[in-house]
Amino acid sequence: MSSPPILEARAVRKEFPGVLALDGVSLRLDIGEVLAVVGENGAGKSTLMKIVAGVYQPDAGEILINGQPVTLPDVSAAMRAGVSLIHQELNLAENLSVGANLFLGREPEKGGFLRLIDREKIETESGKLLARVGLPTDMVNVAVSTLAPGQKQLVEIARALSLQARVIIMDEPTSSLTSRETERLYEVIEALKRDGVGVLYISHRLGEVKRIADRVTVLRDGRNAGELAKEQISHDSLIRLMVGRDLKTLHPRKRGPAKQTRLTVRNLRYLGGPAPISFEVKAGEVLGMAGLVGAGRTELSEAIFGIREVVEGEILLDGKPIKVRRPGDAIDAGILLVPEDRRAHGLILPEGAEFNLALPNLKRLSHNRLISTGRVREMAQKLVSRLRVKTPNLRQPVGLLSGGNQQKVVFGKWLARDPAVLILDEPTRGVDVGAREEIYTVIDELASSGVAVWMISSDMEEILGMSDRVLVLHEGHLTGELSRSELGEEAIMRLATGGIRG
C-alpha cells in the first residue's frame, strides 16, 4: 500500500426515480491490476461504471484518482483524468478507417486556417497504437466495417490508449469474440498491466473472470456483496456472493431419455451457405450446437425458421416434409425461434410485456380479428408469473427491463403455444446468473414435456451443462457430433476449430 490506488470509489450512492441503483458502494483499483466487477443484472455494475466514466453524477460519495478526490462532470472530463469506458456496443464509426477512428474528434491538423487533416501523423501515431494492442500496423487505412468483432474491440482499446488512459473499463468485452480473439484480448490486457494501466473488467462469464482477474468485487442489489482475492476465486464462491445463496444446480435435468425424431434437416443449404447440412432433433432432448462465432449456426437456424432462403434440401417435421417460406409458416408448424439478438429481433422495446407476449399469438387471442383485451391480459399475467418476469406492470416498456427479464419475455412469447421444436440462439447471452437458472429450468421443463430443443450457444458451460447431445459446426460444415458421455471442452474446441474428431 505504498502508492495510492489509481482509482477509488467511496460510498457511492445513486438514486434514480423509484430505484436505488447504488447504496454506498466502494471499490479500489490498483496500478497494473485487473479488477473484475461482477453481479447480476441490476446489481449496479453499469451504473457504477458510468459514474466512474463521468456519464452519471453520484448523489453521494466520492471518486478519487491517484488519491485525489475528483469530480467528473462529463465523459470528456473523465477521459482527461485518464478513465476510458469501452462500451458493450462498440462506438466506432464503421464507415471510417481505423486511423480516422483512433483520432476522431482530435484530428491532428496542418495548413493553418485551412485545417487540413495531417494524414501522415495519423498514420504514424496509429501504427504505434495498433502495435501496442497487437494489431498489424498497416491496418490504419482499413475501413472499420471490414474488421472482425475482436479487432474492433482492440481498436477501441487502442483509442483509449491514445487518450493516455490510466484506467480502462471493459464492459462485457468478450461477448462477441471468438475464443482466439478472446485469447488475444487477454494478451493485450496483460501488456496493459505491465504498463501500469488498471483495468475494470465487467463480465457475466465466470470462467473468464477466474482466468483474467487479479481480484473480484461482487455487487448485489446496489451494495458491495464481497470481494475475492485471486486464489479465492471459484465458480461456487462467485455465484454464492452474486446470488446471496447457493444455487442447487445451475443446470437442472429432470427430463427423461429422448423420444422419436421431431425435426429432420436433410441436405439443407441456405442462400450463401457453404455446404448442405443434415441433422435431426428428437422430442424431449436438448441438442446443443457449438462452434465459433461465424460458424454459420445462426444462419442455419434462420433458414429453418424462414428468415433465410433455402436453396436446396428439405425440412421434415415428424417425418412429413414442410415448406417454410417465412417465419409465419415455421410458427404455424410449431417451429419457434428465440433469436440471438433479442433487442433487434425478439422484442418491440417501447411496448410492454403484454404487447410483446401477445404479438405472435394475436390470432388465438382475438375473435373475428378483434383483439380480446381480457384474454391478452390473462395470458400475459399467467406467463409473467410463470416465468417470474420482474416488471412493475404489464405496460412497462420491455426496453427498460434487465436482460434476463427481457429474455424471459421472448421465451414467454412461445410458451403461450405448444412448441414442437424450440430453437434457442444464445438463450442466456447478457442474462444474469439468477435468471439464467430460471431459464434453464424452463428449458428442462419444455424438453421433459416432449419439446425438441435445439440450443445454439457459444457459452461452453451452457453447452456442457444443458446438452444431451452436441453438434459442432466449423465454417458452415458439420464437423462432428458428441454424445453426452463424450462431451468435454477440449473435444468441442477441437471440432469447432476444424480439427478432426478423436
Place this chain on the structure above:
Amino acid sequence: MNRIFGVLSLLATMVVLLSAADFQNATQWSNVKDVLNQQAFFGVLTLGVGVLIISGGIDLSIGSVVGLSAVGFGVLMRAGVSPYLAFILVLANGVCIGLVHGFLVTRLKLQPFLVTLCGLFVYRGFARMLSPGRPVGVQQIRADHPESADALGFLRELFVGKDINSVFGFPMQVIVMLILAMLVGIVLHRTVYGRYWYAIGYNEQAAKYAGIHTERQKLAVYVLCSTLASLGGILTFLDYGSATPETTGDTWELYAITGAVLGGCSLRGGEGTIPGMVLGAAVLPLLKNLISFVGTLPAVSSVVKNIDPVIPVVIGLTLLLGTIADEFLRRRGVAKR
C-alpha cells in the same frame, strides 16, 4: 396522451383567439361550416397517411393522387360514364396505386420516400394528360350529360352537403370523415391488423420474427392510404365543383403529413392514434382561418395589405414549435426515469 392534450390546447387557444379577433363573424355558421368542411377533408387524407406513418412508411404522392382522382372523376363523367361507376372506378384506381406502391416497397425493397416521390410526379402528369390544359367542372358535365345530373347532385348532397348549384347546406364531409375515423380507428386500435402495424412501425424485424407477414401488412397500409387519397380527390371535385389538372391537390400531401405529425404520429414509426389524427387535421384549417381573420382587423390590415402570403410561414412555424415542445416533453419524460 400528452400529445392529444397538446393539440387540444393548441386548438382551444386558436378558437379563443379567433373569437377574440372577430367574434361576430368567426362564430357565424357560414364560417364554422367552412372550417369544418376543410378540417374533414384533410382529416380523410390524414387518416390514410397517419396509419401509413405508424407502420413506418410515408406517402408523398397523396396530393397528386388527389389531383388525378379529382380530374379523373370529372373526365369520366364528362365522357358520359355514370357518376356512380366513375366513383367506383376512381376508388379502384386508388387501390391500384396503393398496390403498386406496396409492391415496389415490399418486393423490390425500394425506399417509400423515393417510390412515392416518383409517384408525385407521375400521377400529376397523368392528371394533366387526362385533360390537357383545361379544368373539368360540374357545369360542363351537366350541360353535356343531363342524364348524370341527378346522380351527381345526389353524390354532392351525400358527401359534401352541397346541392348541384353549389349551395352549401351542411358540412357532410365531417360525417364522412367521422365514419371513416371510426372504421379506421377500430381496425387500428382494436384488431389484430392494427397491432401488427404498430409492431412493424416500431421494429419490422421483430415483427417478422414474430411470424407476421410484414410484406402483406405493409401492402395493405399503402392501399389504405392511396384509396383514402382517391376518395379525397372525389370529395374535392364534389366540393369545389371542378378540378384543375395542374393545381388540384398540389402539396396537400404535406398538409396531411403535418396533420398526422401534429396529431402525435412519429415519423420514426410506431406512434400515433386516430383521435390524434382527427385533431391534428383540424390545426391547419383553423390556423388559416385565424390568420385571415386577423388580417381583416383594422390594426393589422393597415400595415399588411394582403395577409395570405403570411399563412405558410405561420404554418411552418407552428409545426416547428410543436415539434420543439414535443421533443422537450419527451426529454423531460426520459430524464424522469
